[in-house]
Amino acid sequence: MQQPHAAPTPVPSIVMPDAFVSAMNGFERYQRLERARSEHTLRAYRSDLENLLRECASRQVTTVEGIDLTLLRLWMGGLQELGLSRSTLARRSATARTFFGWARREGLVAIDPASRLRSPVPDQKLPHVLQRQQVDRLLQVRTVAQVDGASGQPSVEQKAVRDRDHALLELLYATGIRVGELVTLDLESVDHDRRTLRVLGKGDKERTVPFGQPALNALDDWLRRGRGVLAVAGSGSALFLGVRGGRLGQRQVREIVSKALEELGDTAARGPHALRHTAATHLLDGGADLRAVQEYLGHSSLATTQRYTHVSVERLRESYQRAHPRA
Template identity: 60%
Template sequence: MEDEQLPAALTDALDAFCRYISGERAMSAHTLRAYRGDLGSLLSFAAGEGCTGPEGLELGTLRRWLGTQSQSGVARATLARRAATARSFTAWALREERIDADPALRLKAPQRERQLPGVLQESKLNRILDRLEQAAAEGDPLAVRNRALVELLYATGIRVGELTGLDIDDLDQDRRTLRVIGKGDKERTVPYGVPAAVALDDWLRRGRPQLAGAGSGPALFLGARGGRVGQRQVRSLVHGLFEALGDTSASGPHALRHSAATHLLDGGADLRAVQEILGHSSLATTQIYTHVSVDRLRKSYQQAHPRA
């Protein structure tokens, strides 16, 4: 049933709600169409069950609508969005006194599927790092920088934005730690190992001085023109390194963060220590890496045990 075939009261409510959200929220035309499409689907379903106005919407109607969506193969993320649209609509209708009670208060959307992050095997990471070390040995300052940059990303698990924001003074080379400014301007101290320390020392001694200029300031990592290296440059570099492997689905610097966290846990690191290193505000966010470790353990077991 199309919008224009809806009962008049439902059509009026649909139009009024769309005017409300377009005025209250800065949203693209595409997002507004998605809202209208979701709500139009719900109201058409309700009208098919005999509902003639917003006051006829019931929790059962909403649940049956989501059920039919699920049975038709709609992705969980889409179902979650449509449930959110329904809740927004009924909450608005209650404020506008178009309904006496909100039927969506107990409407639960299906949980989004948890996407486990891509993790590189240590052997593949070693291949990348060995290639970077060989390239750096030739003395090109960008190659020296690239080695130090990737070593540090993997050694610390810091985000790309955190890496590009680093200044020289953020390094404590004696203690082998970094001062990192993370999300919400929260400061934390992150340790790094000997390979990253060697690569950083090489960069500071013979790489950075070749690129540094008047506009370099205190930036730790520089671009080809001497300014602070940008996130796009780092992403492009890491993506190219992964692509050159040819046998991994990992892409982008975040895979280095995922790999660092997983390898730490695989090696016996405490979950709370990993939380602090990564700068997660919630331990629940860090716990996803335990799922990665368990998943890898299960696969290894299934491949190796004769009675798996």
């Protein structure tokens, strides 16, 4: 294997060898059809693999069998020099191990070079969680900043967008669902009488998630007053719609939530996942059973859910420091 031992410099424009394209497509088919990975996971796998294989191609390596542990370590070292976070580095090394484990089973390599590739320990930062008073302020029916130029009042479409944004904020906090789960909801996903959602989570696992009366009220307002304004012939059964009538996308939801959180002015929390963190933490603060919260969030492992207990303990410690006379 011919390669200099200098830090790698990724070359995005380099042509991908046919052997790499074939292996990458085969790995993706396996993950989609046999492992039932979500489109989000598949995109992450493909992005990580393209980064690795283009780096290998830039070093004149054109077959999967030609990749060795030294090259993998150089690739990881170069990524570290680029300043990627430890969690991103950990994900990319995990992708490499998963890919080469598959390649070994498929006979593309005789020896798995990634079996000894060490993974950085991801940063264990506690997520930002909103206080209950902040949640109350966030979920107040918000006025529309822009108004119709002629009347000086919000337009019908702007009112519909306001109802939509209020409903999705209420639902994200009420259920703790992921943004990817929110945007796949259909009208029939909602049981209004039982106040539950039928959610399709990671690995195509379906679960039922309860929500409260405030979220139901906001949903009813959106469905009664707003959805019909934005709906078009091709809207189908999507629960949440964009301004052009199509199904609302993940990027749009992230922008909506981040803007709403930014307008609070007193929190570093950003994005829909902050509401998921907040919902889980508030459940545990209120005495909810850990396994119930695991089912509520759709976690496959209880260890993932246990992370939120650390958040709750930290919040308890902060309250103690502020309030106890001998803190």
